[in-house]
Amino acid sequence: MRADIAIIGRILTHGGERVEVSTPYGNVRAISSRISGRDVIVIPRHGDSHLPPHRVNYRAIICAAASAGAVRIIAINTVGSMISPPGSFVIPKDFIEFTKSRVSTFYEDRAVHVDMSEPYCPEIRTALIESCRAEGHEPYEGVYVCTEGPHLETHAQIRMLRSFGDVVGMTGYPEVVLAKERALCYASICLVTNTAGDGQVDLSQIMSVESKARGDLARIIEGTVSRIPGRRSCRCCRALENAEL
Numbered sequence: 001m002r003a004d005i006a007i008i009g010r011i012l013t014h015g016g017e018r019v020e021v022s023t024p025y026g027n028v029r030a031i032s033s034r035i036s037g038r039d040v041i042v043i044p045r046h047g048d049s050h051l052p053p054h055r056v057n058y059r060a061i062i063c064a065a066a067s068a069g070a071v072r073i074i075a076i077n078t079v080g081s082m083i084s085p086p087g088s089f090v091i092p093k094d095f096i097e098f099t100k101s102r103v104s105t106f107y108e109d110r111a112v113h114v115d116m117s118e119p120y121c122p123e124i125r126t127a128l129i130e131s132c133r134a135e136g137h138e139p140y141e142g143v144y145v146c147t148e149g150p151h152l153e154t155h156a157q158i159r160m161l162r163s164f165g166d167v168v169g170m171t172g173y174p175e176v177v178l179a180k181e182r183a184l185c186y187a188s189i190c191l192v193t194n195t196a197g198d199g200q201v202d203l204s205q206i207m208s209v210e211s212k213a214r215g216d217l218a219r220i221i222e223g224t225v226s227r228i229p230g231r232r233s234c235r236c237c238r239a240l241e242n243a244e245l
């Protein structure tokens with residue numbers, strides 16, 4: 001199986017073939033499909049048994065994308081937002097993280113320090129933004145805050161996080177860093193499922209926003225895949241140059 005682009009997250013796919021990709025970090029179940037005339041691999045982040053965010057095997061997912069041949073990754077994340085209403089889309093331009101127990105590097109025994117001044121690929125971000133607009137959604141751009149979870153944030157946490165970022169989720173990190181460590185292009189589209197810090201968060205509300213957005217999200221992903229240029233002109237592919245001590 002060969003894929004140009006990997007999509008991490010849940011998305012409606014028409015057909016496609018179920019595949020299992022073996023990696024040094026474990027096997028990953030995925031769907032090999034075609035979207036907008038390009039070969040893609042769709043990797044449901046939480047697997048068949050819906051692993052909680054702190055148990056997701058992020059390294060295996062990024063390895064599976066790379067071993068399928070994908071050098072571009074589009075990640076789909078759900079978030080609570082401090083800047084925009086439920087149902088809106090946010091394209092992160094930077095991130096900050098407050099996780100505790102996640103392996104966040106492929107280089108545990110070597111001093112590799114990848115540059116993070118541009119964590120998200122500008123070419124994929126542009127494609128995502130244009131595709132959102134083509135579907136009638138004006139996306140927000142902002143800073144993604146990753147918490148460890150699995151509990152949702154307290155009001156005091158949200159008051160603190162507001163001074164660091166715009167949306168809060170549990171799955172965006174370390175994926176973004178691991179992709180950079182493999183010199184892959186990576187960007188995320190976040191679906192806002194709730195307003196963070198605004199009373200009680202109801203999981204049924206989150207699921208209902210997700211299911212309502214499913215069709216739009218699938219079309220935005222199709223439009224994004226068709227807009228990603230054939231050749232990479234960003235600097236993501238050079239992420240490992242001069243990165244090791």
Ligand code: HPA
Pocket residue numbers: 078079080081147152153168169170193194195196201206
């Ligand atoms: N907090 C963290 N993760 C989330 C949220 C939230 O409010 N909504 C969806 N994922």
